[in-house]
Amino acid sequence: MPQKAADILVETLIDWGIDTVYGLPGDGINGIMEALRTRQERIRFIQVRHEESAAFMACAHAKWTGRIGCCLSTSGPGGIHLLNGLYDAKLDRAPVLAITGLQYHDLLETFTQQDVDLDKLFQDVSVFNTRVMGAAHMAKATALACRSALARQGVAHLSVPVDVQEEAQEDAARSPRNKPHPLPSTPAEGLLLPRPGDVARAAEILNGASRVAILAGRGALGATAELERCADLLAAPVAKALLGKAVLPDTHPLTTGGIGLYGTFGTHHAMAQCDALLIIGSSFPYVEYYPQPGQARGVQIDRDAQRIGLRHPAEVGLVGDARATLEALNAQLRRKTDRAFLEATQAEARRWRDTLSRAVDEPRQPMHPAVPVRALSERLPADAVVVTDSGHNTGLTARYLDLGPGHAFGVSGLLASMACGLPYAVAAALAFPGRAVFGIVGDGGLAMQLGELATAVRYRLPVKLLVIKNNTFGQIKWEQLLFLGNPEYACDLTPIDFARAAEAIGARGFSVRDPAQLGAALDAMLAVEGPVVLEVEVDPNEPLLPAVVSESYRKNLEKALAQGTAGAEALRAALGRSPAREMLATGGG
Incomplete structure (x- = not known):
């Protein structure tokens, strides 16, 4: 049969190893949908309930597999909806191809329906961005988009007018310089290595220091053995940025755990006392948690030369794998x-874990929000994939859930977008068939994309969601109190019964309030083969604090509580319990 532009597009995707496309159908992409339908044995289309989720899933797919994640939307509002998930990919450097429809090529920018110039809209988010002008343009444009996404670790965008999708290859007018020839369907292979002289200078700095600390991020995920060897040689504790949580097991003697708002006593001590800092594959943004200016000499390893020295001065930047x-x-x-x-x-790391354990061991109702997270941690299968949303649930997961050698972890990193948890979990279940997938989410973030539970039901995915239900935007509330000393405002949420909602959507749903019933509920969740939601009601007043609370944060807290924050007495009581009490204590690290 004669090939149309849409056929060429999908064949090129297949050539580049893209086996999954996340999206929603629409009249602006009818030609592409038909090309996917006729090739559904070779490339699968995953129907989502919102285009934002499609982009999140494509981003997560790229993070999980290292291959191109692909999302598809119709023209106008469909393309606009993709942007949040695509910025997640941009900021975390995940290779993603976004394909959007456009109106008829000769009606563009004439105020026709859904007439949005998606080329311009996607300029900031993309490393490659073009409008396909015809069937003769399609193969080369698509191949370059795929190559750019991989080579530059970012978002590539193709917008295709609806009539161009239907143009037959034999009818396409080819310009004199457009000579058809295939482009290789893989980028050039080879390791990126730093200059030998730079390696020698880095070694000189690290060998000469007496107190070396390491900060490892997502870029170190493929280098666990080498990181462990480096830390052992240097007697260097390893702090982990959130995206690097799985780079070393959380119980490994060389790691101190997280950094920043989700940090630990051990990490605080390492950063406060080190005289050299080695950063590996991380762009952790909060500079207040790094060593003080002039305190520590810096060495940084990153694949992207742009990232060298962004957060901490780097005397030597090693650009390479x-x-x-x-x-x-x-x-x-x-x-x-x-x-x-x-x-x-x-x-200090042991003191931190002992402090956390006291909070978990305290039996009360409503329960501490860490209790269900620690209980799940103790039940994780050896090959589990864990995702979290952005919010208070993220800090709970960072601190209370221990990842082991066979585990994988994912979250929206630099973008830190709410509503990512369930889409990330769906993508994980599709990327890793046969592995258990767990999402730890908050009631605020889950409500934003609850419809994707229907996606998990449709494809019978073993997604297990632990919902930390506190009926508030917990992290936002504590940011209001800590950052400026303002009373909490507009963070309370209208309660949703997520267990009943799950049952209505076609999944299983459980709800727990009494900690005595938590173990049985978790075991019941683990026994379900398909998608399941376990909603756990927790204390909404438990604080989210850095491991060592600064004097300015202490003053802001007192100011906010004195100015009429709702439930101030309950909040004061929570601040007096472990682990908040230890975090607020002077000399906490």
Whole structure:
């Protein structure tokens, strides 16, 4: 049969190894939908309930697999809806191809229906962005989009007018310089390596320091063994940015856990006392949690030269693949015999875990929000995939859920967007068939994209959602109190019965308030084969605090509580309990 432009598009996607497209049908992409329908044995189309979710899923797919994630939307509002999930991919450097429809090519910018110039709209979010002008343009444009997404680790965008999708290849007018030839369907292979002289300078700095700390992020995920070797040689505690949570097991003796608002006593001690900092694959943005200016010499490893020195001064930037760069660096490091700094940091890390345990062990109603997270942690299968949404639930997961060697973890990183949790979980279940997938989400974020539970039901995905229900935007509330000392305002939520909503959508639903019933409910959730929601009602007053609360935050808290924050007495009581009490104590690290 004669090939149309849409056929060429989908064949090129298949050539580039794209096996899944997330999206919603619409009249602006009818030609593309037909090309997908006739090739559904070779490429699957996952129907979502909102285009924002399609983009989140494509981003998560790219993070999980390392391959191109692909999302598809119709013209106008469909393309607009993609943007939030695409910015998630841009900021976390995930290779994603976004395909959008457009109105008829000769009606564009004439105020026709859904006449949105998506080329201009996508300029900021994309590393490659073009409008396909005809069937003769399609193959090369699509191949370049795929290549750019992979090579530049970002979003590529193709917008295709609805009539161009239907143009037959034999009818396409080809310009004199457009000579058809195939483009290789993979980018050039090869490891990116730093210059040998830079490696030698980095080793000199690290060997000469007496108290080295390491900050590892998502870029270090493929280099666990090399990171472990480096940390051991340098007697360096490893703090983990959120996207790097799975780079070392949470119980590993060399890691201190998270950093920043989700940090620990151990991380605070390491950053406050180190005289050198090695950053590996991280752009953790909150500079107040790094060593003080002038305190620590800096070495940074990153694939992207743009990221070197952004957060902490880097005397040496090693631009290269984390695994290969660490191998080269480790060969020049001398094992430190003085382990006092590491041992002191490990003592603070143990004190942190003991402090957290006291909160979890306290039986009361409503329960501490960490209780269900720790209970799930103790039941995680060895190959579990865990996602979280953005909010108070993120901090609970960062601190109370221990990942092991076989686990994977995902979340919206630099964008920190709410509503990512359920779409990430759907993408994980599709990317890793046979593995258990768990989403730890809040009631605020889940309400934004609850419809995607129907996607999990439609495709019979084993997505298990633990909903931390506190009927408030918990993180936002504590940010209002901490950051400026303002009373909480407009953070309370109208309660939703997520267990009943899950049953209405076609999933299983459970609800727990009494901690004595939590274990049985979690076991029942684990026994369900398909999608399931376990809603756990928790104390809405439990604070989200950094491990060591600064004097300015302490003053802001007191100011906000004194100015009439609703439920101030309950909030004061929560601040007096463990672990908040220890976080507020002076000399906490």
